[in-house]
Amino acid sequence: MGGMIARRLWPFLLAAALLCPMTMASAAARKGGDRKPEAKGKHDKHSGAKGKHDKHSAPKGKRDKRPQGKADRPGPDAAGDKGLHRKKPFIVYEHIHNRGRPDDLTRYGLVPIELCYNTKTKQGVLSSVKSKYDKTGGPVVFDIEKTNRADHNVSTQHLKNVAKWAREAAPKCKIGFYAVGPSNLTPLKRPIEKVVDAFFPSMYVHNVNRRMWGRTARKLVQQGHRHHKPVYLFLMPKFHGRKGKDIPQAFWSFQLRSAFRSGADGVVIWSSKKHKWSEKAGWWQATKRFMKDLKAGGQAKS
Numbered sequence: 001m002g003g004m005i006a007r008r009l010w011p012f013l014l015a016a017a018l019l020c021p022m023t024m025a026s027a028a029a030r031k032g033g034d035r036k037p038e039a040k041g042k043h044d045k046h047s048g049a050k051g052k053h054d055k056h057s058a059p060k061g062k063r064d065k066r067p068q069g070k071a072d073r074p075g076p077d078a079a080g081d082k083g084l085h086r087k088k089p090f091i092v093y094e095h096i097h098n099r100g101r102p103d104d105l106t107r108y109g110l111v112p113i114e115l116c117y118n119t120k121t122k123q124g125v126l127s128s129v130k131s132k133y134d135k136t137g138g139p140v141v142f143d144i145e146k147t148n149r150a151d152h153n154v155s156t157q158h159l160k161n162v163a164k165w166a167r168e169a170a171p172k173c174k175i176g177f178y179a180v181g182p183s184n185l186t187p188l189k190r191p192i193e194k195v196v197d198a199f200f201p202s203m204y205v206h207n208v209n210r211r212m213w214g215r216t217a218r219k220l221v222q223q224g225h226r227h228h229k230p231v232y233l234f235l236m237p238k239f240h241g242r243k244g245k246d247i248p249q250a251f252w253s254f255q256l257r258s259a260f261r262s263g264a265d266g267v268v269i270w271s272s273k274k275h276k277w278s279e280k281a282g283w284w285q286a287t288k289r290f291m292k293d294l295k296a297g298g299q300a301k302s
Contacts, residue, residue: 084260084290084297091266092256092291093138093232098277109291113268115178116142116166119158125165133170140166141200141268143178156192163195176200178234181220199224200268203233203259204240208251210258217262230265237271237283244275249282256290 084090093113094105106112114132118124119142132140142162159177166175174197181201201220205213217233224231235255239245247255259267269287278284 084257084293086260086297088263088265090260090264090294091232092287092294093266093268096269096271097273098271098275099273100277102277108288109295110269110287111138112136113138114140115270116140119144119162122161122165125162126169129166129169129173129175133173139174139176139198140170141176141178142166145179159192160195163192174198176232178202181224193227193229196229198230198232198265199227200232200234203255204236205247205251205255206240208248210251210254213255214258214262217258217264221262221264225263232266232268233259233262233264234268234270235259237269237281238275246281247283249286252283253286253290256286260294 092110094110095113095115096105114136116125116128116132118128129140142159144159144162159180163175166173176196176198177192178200179202180192180196181199199220201224203213203217203220220233221231237247237252239247256267
């Protein structure tokens with residue numbers, strides 16, 4: 001009986017034995033030995049392979065190559081804008097006295113401006129203002145940093161006298177004082193709003209804190225415009241008090257473009273004759289790019 005059952009079942013046993021290895025191989029393949037390849041462009045977010053980029057990466061050719069710092073972070077400023085557009089004109093004055101500088105910077109769109117340091121006497125102001133106004137026909141800025149700080153009234157009266165003498169010398173001349181504005185955000189606070197034609201606050205820097213610089217610039221501009229007077233921010237391409245160290249190109253570009261966006265009427269670029277001119281200087285390259293963008297936006301003054 002047992003032999004007969006075995007003879008009847010042996011074909012089924014043989015088929016099962018043949019199919020078993022194929023079934024095991026198929027199962028192994030499904031476990032991961034033969035996975036489907038991932039679709040092109042759908043890599044893991046941390047993958048560096050070509051395809052979908054991680055949110056912190058930049059497309060090829062557009063990575064910001066500027067020096068990275070805590071306060072000098074990447075932004076669009078260094079790359080430039082395709083034309084800086086606004087209705088109100090933006091003037092870039094220059095009082096650059098670097099040794100070896102080009103004789104004529106007007107071809108880049110910069111406008112010369114005169115500073116007056118001879119302010120101790122009436123005769124000094126009269127002769128100085130007349131010669132400087134005749135030279136450019138533009139504004140004259142008085143730089144009076146050493147005044148009688150102990151007596152506020154004396155300082156204020158002297159500034160008013162200087163403004164009065166300047167108008168006698170050149171009635172049509174627009175005048176202002178370096179770093180003297182209508183608010184306590186400037187080094188000197190004096191009620192001279194009625195005797196000046198424009199404000200020239202100083203925005204020299206000791207560091208590259210963008211947030212603080214931008215906020216201060218906007219407040220100064222707002223304060224000046226409340227008195228219905230134009231505001232021109234004084235900029236220097238060197239750190240203040242760092243023995244002539246250049247401001248990084250990216251931060252200088254940020255200053256120019258932030259001044260434009262702040263609503264300021266322009267800037268005054270000041271530089272001392274103590275420093276040597278360099279055509280390759282980062283700040284100068286950023287300035288030329290800025291002037292080019294101003295021209296593209298119809299803003300550059302020729």
